[in-house]
Structure formats: C-alpha cells, structure tokens
Amino acid sequence: MNVDNVKSQMRKGMLEYCILLLLHQEASYASDIIQKLKEARLIVVEGTLYPLLTRLKNDGLLSYEWVESTQGPPRKYYRLTELGERILSELETAWDELSDTVNHLRQKFLTVL
Amino acid sequence: MKKTLTVNLAGSVYHIDEDAYVLLDNYLNNLRYHFRKDDGAEEIVRDMEARIAELFTEYIREGKQVITIENVEAVISRMGKPEDLNGNADGKEGEDEGEERASRRLFRNPDDRVLGGVASGLAAYFGWDVVWVRIVLIVAGLWIHGLLLAYLIAWIIIPMARTATEKLQMCGKPINVSSIGKTVTDGFEQDGEPTGDEKSRSRMHRVGDAVVAVVGFLLKLFLILVAICFAPVLLIGLVVLFALLMAATGMLISIPAVFYEALPYVDWGMIGTSSGTAVAIAVCGLLAVGIPAVGLLQLVMQGLGTWKPMSLTVKMVLVLLWLVSVAVGTVFLLQAPFIEYSYFM
Known part of the structure; x- marks a missing residue:
C-alpha cells in the first residue's frame, strides 16, 4: 500500500468541500484561497486548485466577477451560488456523519493512544 | 550577457530571459496538453497564467528587472508539474499520457524548406x-x-x-x-x-x-x-459508370458459360439455382470491385491528411464483407451456366 497515495486521496476528497467552506464566508480570488489552503496544509502545489475552481464553476456551484487590481492583472473573485450553498450544507451533514463514524471507531479501537 | 524577450502574461508585460522564456512556454504548452480533455481547459491555463503573472510581479517588486530561469523554475515547482495536478474529473489522469498512437500524416515542413517544404x-x-x-x-x-x-x-x-x-x-x-x-x-x-x-x-x-x-x-x-455547371453531366457520367459496372458484371457472369461448354459432363444443375442468383451476383460483383476502390481512395485521401484514418472495426468489416462477396460471388458464378441452360429448355 502506498501511504502517500492514500493521504493524497483523502485530501482530494476533502478539497472541494473546503473550497466551498472558504467561499461561504466571503468572495475571494484564487490566490487568497491558495493562501488559506496552504495555511491549512491542504494543498502542496498551487496548480491543483485551478482545475477544481473551473469545474465547480462549470457545475454551477460557483460564480465569479472580475475585479481590477492595483498590483497586477485583474482578479477573478469567486463566490458561492445558491446551488453551491445548498450543496455545501449537504456536504456539511455528510462530513459530520463521516467524522462521527471515524471518531467513534478511533475511540473504540485506538484506546492504546 | 543574455538576450531578453518581452512577454504579455494576462495583460501585463514582463522582460524575460530567453532560456526562461523557453521553459515557461514549454510548461504552459504541457499544461494545455494535460488539461485538453477537461471542459474549461483554456480557462484553467489562462487562470494559471494570471497566477504566474502575479508571482512574477512579486519578483519584480523585489527590485529585479528581468525574470530569470531560476524564477521560472521556482514558479513551476510552486504551481506543480502537469503530472502532479489532477484534471479530467474521473481521476484516471496520468495513464492516458502518451497513449495516443503515433500515426504518420503528410504535412509540409515549415522548419526546413527551400520552396514550400x-x-x-x-x-x-x-x-x-x-x-x-x-x-x-x-x-x-x-x-x-x-x-x-x-x-x-x-x-x-x-x-x-x-x-x-x-x-x-x-x-x-x-x-x-x-x-x-x-x-x-x-x-x-x-x-x-x-x-x-x-x-x-x-x-x-x-x-x-x-x-x-x-x-x-x-x-x-x-x-x-x-x-455547378456540370452537375447534370456528372450525374449522367455516374449513371454511365454504373451501367458499365453492371455490363462488366454481366461479362463476368458469362465466363462460366465457357466452363459449361468445355465441361459438358459436369452436372451443373446439382448446385441448384434461383431467380435471385443474377441479383446476388451483381451485388457481390459491386462489393468485390467497390470495396478495394473505396480502400484505394481512403488510402490516397488519408495520405494527404484530408480524411481521418478508418477505425479498425470498419476495416475488419470491409475486409470480411469483401471476402464473403468474393466467395459467394464465385459460388454463384459457377451456378450461372444453369440459368442460361434453363432458358433453352
């Protein structure tokens, strides 16, 4: 079994949920999101984010608007659409259930720690 | 001393070393190729270009005037190599790289030409x-x-x-x-x-x-x-061609009559026949002549790069059809003398 592979699979599954979570509070542009995800140690290379953002946008979960920037090219500010909010709350429940299950199992079988 | 180029990234202008430019161009092309099956491939690469421009601006603000190859290398390791990124929703990326077959097509070569290449x-x-x-x-x-x-x-x-x-x-x-x-x-x-x-x-x-x-x-x-002018003429030509083809088939049918004449002791009627035999022979004849003709045309047009190569299935079906038509046609042709025979009875 490749541990790194499993880890990256775990991260991958969470990533979309976390992007939605970040955008729930405020509209932000790619570099902000990258910054936050890096702080949370969720992504290693920045390029991972771009295909995800484009896909979420094409699926109607996100929308964006161009905002001029004083320092460099204009920025795409992403925000959640109504559909995005709805899916976020669904994922919220799913995550709660998942973490409950995992925590339950951990408490039951990881008593050594 | 190094030569520099001027590039426009997401609407901002940057001076960049020649070798750094080659690396960056290479990287962006690889990204474009990696994401080619995603829905918003162009958009993804454009957004990444914008991010690269932003990172370059940071380097410039640090007091540098020119983007060097070290800068580009740093940017690439920060953004990630195409194989580190996942595109293509299903996550089966990585395996399809290099899978496309090496098919040869005839092109004019723009890089090494005296006249037209x-x-x-x-x-x-x-x-x-x-x-x-x-x-x-x-x-x-x-x-x-x-x-x-x-x-x-x-x-x-x-x-x-x-x-x-x-x-x-x-x-x-x-x-x-x-x-x-x-x-x-x-x-x-x-x-x-x-x-x-x-x-x-x-x-x-x-x-x-x-x-x-x-x-x-x-x-x-x-x-x-x-x-446009000769459309009616072309139509007539096509009809004539078809008629000629039928005539040729007729000729082919009459050949076994020679065998019949030459071998009167063979019981040809043993094979049996029906009124549809002539039609079957005509169809087989058309297929036996037509399929190689189409194949030849396909070969020429494919060589010129105008037509796409046939799929293996189509090829197999055509070859099979041709073999069957030749075989069936031969069997029917051997029966043909009996048709003429029955006319005289």
Missing part, C-alpha cells in the same frame, strides 16, 4: 534524408516536365504542419507531454539568428505562400463553378 515533408513522412529527396526531385524535374506542376499542386493541397502536434505527426512520433515540450524547444533553437541568406529566403517563402494561397483559392472556386 514539400520535399522536406515527404522525407519526414517516408523517413528519408531530405537532401536526397531534393536531388532526386530536381534531377527528375529536368526530365519529367509534369513534375513542376505536381510540386505546385502538392504545395497547394498538402497542409503545413503548424502546431507541435502536427509536427510530431509529420515524423510519426508519439504525441505526449514530453515530446511536445521537446518540439517546442527544438523549434525555438532552430529559429535562432537568421543570416542574410535566410532573410531573403524567408521573403521568398512569404511571396511563394501568398501565390500558392491565391492560386489554391482560385482553383477551389474554379472547381466549385465547374461542379
């Missing part, structure tokens, strides 16, 4: 040395007067290999991220410092290309006009 393209297609192709063409051209015309027609018909993908297809190399990157780099190296001779030659190329484009356009127009 036809000789060079032919050489790449057949894997010959271009110098020999040119020598043979010139020597043969002295004796065969139609060759010059043939060259011009080839110049008009054969498309120029413009993209990295087409250049790889021209040489029959597999298309994948690394080979595309290599082509991009190679092309860049070849463009370096044009000499006076090359300058005058590239002017000649431009004039030649313009003339060929105009002549090609006029030729197409002419062909369309001819087609």
Whole structure:
C-alpha cells in the first residue's frame, strides 16, 4: 500500500468541500484561497486548485466577477451560488456523519493512544 | 550577457530571459496538453497564467528587472508539474499520457524548406534524408516536365504542419507531454539568428505562400463553378459508370458459360439455382470491385491528411464483407451456366 497515495486521496476528497467552506464566508480570488489552503496544509502545489475552481464553476456551484487590481492583472473573485450553498450544507451533514463514524471507531479501537 | 524577450502574461508585460522564456512556454504548452480533455481547459491555463503573472510581479517588486530561469523554475515547482495536478474529473489522469498512437500524416515542413517544404515533408513522412529527396526531385524535374506542376499542386493541397502536434505527426512520433515540450524547444533553437541568406529566403517563402494561397483559392472556386455547371453531366457520367459496372458484371457472369461448354459432363444443375442468383451476383460483383476502390481512395485521401484514418472495426468489416462477396460471388458464378441452360429448355 502506498501511504502517500492514500493521504493524497483523502485530501482530494476533502478539497472541494473546503473550497466551498472558504467561499461561504466571503468572495475571494484564487490566490487568497491558495493562501488559506496552504495555511491549512491542504494543498502542496498551487496548480491543483485551478482545475477544481473551473469545474465547480462549470457545475454551477460557483460564480465569479472580475475585479481590477492595483498590483497586477485583474482578479477573478469567486463566490458561492445558491446551488453551491445548498450543496455545501449537504456536504456539511455528510462530513459530520463521516467524522462521527471515524471518531467513534478511533475511540473504540485506538484506546492504546 | 543574455538576450531578453518581452512577454504579455494576462495583460501585463514582463522582460524575460530567453532560456526562461523557453521553459515557461514549454510548461504552459504541457499544461494545455494535460488539461485538453477537461471542459474549461483554456480557462484553467489562462487562470494559471494570471497566477504566474502575479508571482512574477512579486519578483519584480523585489527590485529585479528581468525574470530569470531560476524564477521560472521556482514558479513551476510552486504551481506543480502537469503530472502532479489532477484534471479530467474521473481521476484516471496520468495513464492516458502518451497513449495516443503515433500515426504518420503528410504535412509540409515549415522548419526546413527551400520552396514550400514539400520535399522536406515527404522525407519526414517516408523517413528519408531530405537532401536526397531534393536531388532526386530536381534531377527528375529536368526530365519529367509534369513534375513542376505536381510540386505546385502538392504545395497547394498538402497542409503545413503548424502546431507541435502536427509536427510530431509529420515524423510519426508519439504525441505526449514530453515530446511536445521537446518540439517546442527544438523549434525555438532552430529559429535562432537568421543570416542574410535566410532573410531573403524567408521573403521568398512569404511571396511563394501568398501565390500558392491565391492560386489554391482560385482553383477551389474554379472547381466549385465547374461542379455547378456540370452537375447534370456528372450525374449522367455516374449513371454511365454504373451501367458499365453492371455490363462488366454481366461479362463476368458469362465466363462460366465457357466452363459449361468445355465441361459438358459436369452436372451443373446439382448446385441448384434461383431467380435471385443474377441479383446476388451483381451485388457481390459491386462489393468485390467497390470495396478495394473505396480502400484505394481512403488510402490516397488519408495520405494527404484530408480524411481521418478508418477505425479498425470498419476495416475488419470491409475486409470480411469483401471476402464473403468474393466467395459467394464465385459460388454463384459457377451456378450461372444453369440459368442460361434453363432458358433453352
């Protein structure tokens, strides 16, 4: 079994949920999101984010608007659409259930720690 | 001392070292290729370009004037190599790289040309040395007067290999991220410092290309006009062709009559026959002649790069159909004498 592979699979599954979570509070542009995800140690290379953002946008979960920037090219500010909010709350429940299950199992079988 | 270039990334201008430019161009091309199956491929790469521009701006703000290859390397390791990124929703990325078959197509070669790049393209297609192709063409051209015309027609018909993908297809190399990157780099190296001779030659190329484009356009127009004017004639021609084909089939049918005459002791009626035999023979004859004809046409058009290669299934079905039609046709042809025989009864 490749541990790194499993880890990256775990991260991958969470990533979309976390992007939605970040955008729930405020509209932000790619570099902000990258910054936050890096702080949370969720992504290693920045390029991972771009295909995800484009896909979420094409699926109607996100929308964006161009905002001029004083320092460099204009920025795409992403925000959640109504559909995005709805899916976020669904994922919220799913995550709660998942973490409950995992925590339950951990408490039951990881008593050594 | 290093030469620098000016690039426009997401609307901002940056000075960049030549080697850094090659690396960046290579990287962006690889990204474009990696995401080619995603829905918003162009958008993803454009957004990543914007991010790269932003990172460059940070370097510039640190007091540097020129983007160096170290900067580009840092940016690439920060953004991630194409193989580290996941695209293509299903997550089966990585495996499909380099899977595309190395199919050869005939193109004119823009990187190595004296006139239209036809000789060079032919050489790449057949894997010959271009110098020999040119020598043979010139020597043969002295004796065969139609060759010059043939060259011009080839110049008009054969498309120029413009993209990295087409250049790889021209040489029959597999298309994948690394080979595309290599082509991009190679092309860049070849463009370096044009000499006076090359300058005058590239002017000649431009004039030649313009003339060929105009002549090609006029030729197409002419062909369309001819087609419109002669549409009824063409239809009649088609009918005549069909009739001739039927006549030829009839001739083929009559051949076994000779066998019948020659071998009167064979009981031909043993095989049995029906009124549909003649129709069956005609259909088999059409297929037996038509399938190779279509195959030949496909071969020519595919060589010119105009038609797409047939799928294996279609090929198999056609070959099978041809074999069956030949076999069935032969059996029916052997029965044919009985038809004539029954007429006289």
